[in-house]
Amino acid sequence: MEKEEYKIKTLNENKRMSTQELLQLITAKINEGYTNFDIEACGQHNIGGSSWAKDRDKELVFKITNPGQRAGAMALEKTKIIIEGSAPADVGWLNSGAKIIVKGDCGDTAAHCAAGGKIYVAGRVGTRSGALMKHDPKFTSPEFWVLKNTGSFGFEFMGGGIAVVCGYDCENMLSVLGSRSCVGMVGGIIYVRGPIQDMANCVDIQELCDNDISFLKIGLKEFLSDIERQNIYDELTIWSEWKKIVPLPDEKKEKNISVKEFRENQWIENGIFGDFIRDDYKVYNLAATxxxxxxxxxxxxxxxxxxxxxxxxxxxxxxxxxxxxxxxxxxxxxxxxxxxxxxxxxxxxxxxxxxxx
Ligand code: SF4
Ligand code: SF4
Missing domain, CATH: 3.30.70.20 (Alpha-Beta Plaits)
Structure with missing residues (x-):
């Protein structure tokens, strides 16, 4: 018999359920056959990750408010996570197949290391989001859709997957990808609408082709439907406003620059702590002898x-x-x-x- 939705309130009479207690309760209820959870969280971590239904053919659905970090981390296929509102850092970290829908903003490192599934964000995402996304060709490509903009250093060392940054509600921004995006990017595609600047020099910025437009037309419909913003479809489908970012082929990349030059000219002016200390650029041997x-x-x-x-x-x-x-x-x-x-x-x-x- 189909079990009804299981509701969990994690704050009762001023007593907060710990992350461990919550995750153990969810696991126990999954083992009893529950597949639908409505969780009123109180900052507990890792909700919705790494679980599958007792009957593997069924979908697990988590509706969550007020989650802590890593909501949907390592979440699997046949998992749907709907976050009503915003979420802090690491949403969908190493997502391995789940659909994760965030109705508000995300903190830093959303979709970090994502390897499968889809992550939909109805607002903005913080710094280093999409970093280290990857794609094993045996599985479908991970997708990461953001309605508004990303913080700086996004998509660092991206190795695969597809990201879409729609640049909605970003009219006064100089760059909808912040600064220094795509450093070390070696694979994948980023579709972006709106102004971008200060990109790493290892990427190529291109116009969309017919295949890109076909992908975006279909994908935007599903994305906007899930975040309940279908009304802006026409506004987002003026294709001249979009660009595609892909890694440069190896032969076109700059070769063999020194650590000093990288830190001074490609990472952050004067080095990552340049505002505070002078870096002598010596490399110290830290291994013990x-x-x-x-x-x-x-x-x-x-x-x-x-x-x-x-x-x-x-x-x-x-x-x-x-x-x-x-x-x-x-x-x-x-x-x-x-x-x-x-x-x-x-x-x-x-x-x-x-x-x-
Ligand atoms: S110890 Fe002798 S045999 Fe072993 S690697 Fe060194 S030289 Fe070769
Ligand atoms: S002598 Fe052997 S153990 Fe020591 S640093 Fe050389 S390779 Fe490593």
Whole structure:
């Protein structure tokens, strides 16, 4: 028999249910056969993620108000999450197939790492949203739709998937993608309507083709219907106002710039903390050597003098004299590469920590 909707109120007589209590209650009710939840949350995290119905063919539906971070994180196929209002950071983090509809704004890093499903946002999203989106071709591409604009540093290191930023209600903005969007983008597509500026130099900004318009025509209908804004369809379908952002092919990218140049000219002027401190651009060696290492290599003579260990040691720590090998403690970081590459198992790694009995 179909179970009715299960309602959860997480604040009762001034007593707040913890995230753990809420998630355990949801799991227990799913195991009883419930599939529809109406959750009056109070900042609890991870609601709606990583669950499936007892009967796997059924859809799980979560209606949520006032969620905490990571609503819908790692959510699966056959999951629908409707957030009535806004949500804080990490909505749909690593979404793996769910449809997540946010009727308000999202905090930072919405759709971060999303790998499947659809995330619809009826308002704005914060900084680093869409970063690290990805697409495994065995599955359908993740989609991330935003009605208004994104904060800065969006779509960093995007590797796949489709993002659509509609630029609605952004008339006075200089850029609907904020600043420094798409740094390190290597895959995927971003459709954007409205002004953009200060983009990373690894992307190409193109006009839409017929396939793009076909995709957007169909997708916008579903998106606007789910966020209950069908009335603005005509306003959003003036295609001359849209652009497509894709990564530049490798051969057109700038090559081999120094860390100093990247930080000064491509990341943020004067470096990420440039407003506060002067950066000397030295790269410090943070891996421990000598007695600070967790382990140190010990050599035993079964050696064929192939020099693989010398040539692969990242620290240049290995020396040989008359075919007797050793590593210099002051240089060695205990990484174990020498032991891994040696064809004769000459190197073993000795722990530098006392055994705890
Ligand atoms: S442990 Fe690492 S750093 Fe040390 S000698 Fe072997 S390869 Fe070099
Ligand atoms: S990798 Fe092994 S066999 Fe080759 S030189 Fe080093 S210790 Fe000898």
């Amino acid at each position: 000598g007695n600070g290492r967790l382990r140190s290599p010990v050599w035993e003579n079964n050696c064929i003098d192939c020099k693989l260990c010398i040539n692969n040691c990242p620290q240049g720590a290995i020396i040989s004299q008359d075919k007797v090998y050793s590593s210099i403690d002051e240089k060695c970081i205990g990484c174990g590469i020498c032991a891994a590459v040696c064809p004769k198992n000459c190197w073993s790694l000795k722990s530098n920590r006392e055994e705890i009995s």
